[in-house]
Amino acid sequence: MSETAFVGIDVSSQTLEVAVSTLAANWQASSDAPGIEQLVQRLLQLGPTLIVLEATGGYEFEAAYTLQAAGLTVAVVNARMARDFARSMGALAKTDALDARMLAAFARVLDQHPQRERFIKPLADAQLQRLQALVLRRRQLVQMITSERQRLRPAHAAARPSIKRVVDFLQRELTDSDAEVAAHVQQHHAELAQALRTVPGIGAASVAVLLAELPELGKLDRRRIAALVGVAPLNRDSGLMRGQRTIWGGRADVRSTLYMATLTAVRHNPVLREYYQRLILAGKRKKVALVAAMRKLLTIINAIAKHGVNWNPCFHIA
Known part of the structure; x- marks a missing residue:
């Protein structure tokens, strides 16, 4: 043999x-x-x-x-x-x-x-590659605008007009980028995107990142999708020692998007707001409660993607 x-x-x-x-x-x-x-x-x-x-x-x-x-x-x-x-x-x-x-x-x-x-999964097809490229370019434009704005205040008066022109140009590019991303999502993912947008806290930019960077959405159970993104708590135990649970690894861009969406959701999403406040009242630190809310939000959108239904707060109260 x-x-x-x-x-x-x-x-x-x-x-x-x-x-x-x-x-x-x-x-x-x-x-x-x-x-x-x-x-x-x-x-x-x-x-x-x-x-x-x-x-x-x-x-x-x-x-x-x-x-x-x-x-x-x-x-x-x-x-x-x-x-x-x-x-x-x-x-x-x-x-x-x-x-x-x-x-x-x-x-x-x-x-x-x-x-x-x-570790062994099909690679992105041409349509998903295009969406990933558009989302990446949008992220780069946002980062460049942020960098230029940070330079504006400490810059010498002689340099400020140039910085403002660059910011204006980048803003126009960002507007065009948003339109390209929206058109692609509407053409290829309209039904799923519409369902995800019904979740309070999830906007168009968040939907695009989720579709581009997390194609497994709706195809894995809640534990595996949380581990994939990097919001599942990891044990840190040895012998009789029980360490603090932490999150680590996963897909950083998805996790960052989920974090920003959760900041909005714990204020405006009735289910996430009640869940977050309940954890705070139970003595959890704000950061721990926010990570738990991120994981719950991911579970919700994963279920919506899996079953093809719109947001309904009655389904997610727990």
């Missing part, structure tokens, strides 16, 4: 460094279309059980999507997770060749993980 093959691919802007667990030597492929096609043909011959790539700012997507489309099993993992695994294996140095070897070893471990499906 031939040995099971696992593949690690270290991605850069120009090359793909490929390591296979059953082969002694790595090889390189170019990250353009012809190079990726040659890589696919070679890996199809090897028939690996799992291929792991590290998320590298989008450079990994074309290779991962093409490999997956060819019927190969692909996981794109968080860079921090891959680096932590390498350190745990004693690999403190960092080179493309070594990183590819570590990713191949990581693939073997992930294949035995009890929640293997968390």
